[in-house]
Amino acid sequence: MTTYVYGITRGAPQLPGVPGVGDAPLRIVEHDAVAAVVSDAGEGPLRATAAGLKAHTRVLDELAAGLTVLPLRFGTVVPDDRAVVDAMLAPNIDHLTELLDRLDGHVQLTVKVFNDEDVILRDVVETDSRVSGLWRKVQGVPAEAAYYDRIALGQEIARAVEQRKVGVAQPLFDALVELSADAQAKEPKQELMVLDADFLVPRSQVEQFDAKVDALAKDRPELEFRYLGPMPAYSFADLVLQGG
């Protein structure tokens, strides 16, 4: 019977009343001052499913609501409970307690900001001469016949959209960093995305952070904000445990 590991806490936590991956009940494996929240994972390979991802996330969300938890990446499975202690907790106890201390009392909040597609495209078509020139060229021409012109048009739009992103993210990020203990901005992974950033925020400042995000969104009604959290400090617990 293999063991699925969700996260590591200081001392044994109160287990949330939700099932784990594969509907398995949650358990605790303790060692010294730390504990791992785990469940049975059965034999054979574990499949990455939407339900599994959701279960993993839900367990960590629930845990993080009340205490500091170091989340493991989705899909961490070890041979048995003994390996949890021997390969994870015992050899890394100093790093783990240090990280737990550092993250104590903090949660992660994630802010993603997007250009509104309609607003940005309208702006681009109206104000970018290269785009509007190409746009005129394809008018009234069947899409198949204008295939290459349409690619050129799209390419110009992509360029213009990128151009308009310049300078948008930094002031948003800076304003939010002020309320954070730590922060990191990631490379935007979608065309319309302007900012994708994770913030480590003291629990006591979450409300202030909410207000700040709201104020920024009010200032920039042409942008769409997606605001996530509180969650375990995924982005600030980027530690590689040396297995024993």
Place this chain on the structure above:
Amino acid sequence: MTAPVSVVRSTPTSSGLYDVLDLILDKGLVIDAYVRVSVVGIELLTIDLRVVIASVDTYLRYAEAVDRLVLHEQNGKGLDDLMDGDDDDDKGQERKGRSGGGRRAVGSGDESSVKGAVKKVRDRVSGDDDEDEDGVVQKVRKAISGDDGDKKKNDNGSRRRKSS
């Protein structure tokens, strides 16, 4: 006009997962001796999350999105009329789960757009609560990366509307 804008914070669980996939899969503690060796499908999903979509497909989607935008707005008017900056189409329609009112309502129900492709992935990931099938990762993977292949077969955008 003043539209109330409020950004709702949602937990990863209630967000439908798509927005936190990169965190769940790519962040957090790793144990080097057992790097997810036994999870089927995870590497593919992780790799695809790193793909920045920039392709012919993206360009065609943009071209299509502009067509639609302009068609919706002009009602027979030309681009020059549009450039006069008419604001009478500003209905302030609020989008579900988005930050804003006071936003142009054009095409907001239409998923055949750049955003639509992403939304499709999000729908797939969030799925049904009880969804637990082998194919999910493959579907997600396809939805994230696979518009390219799809596109060549059918270029009219209708495939991006939610049909499943």
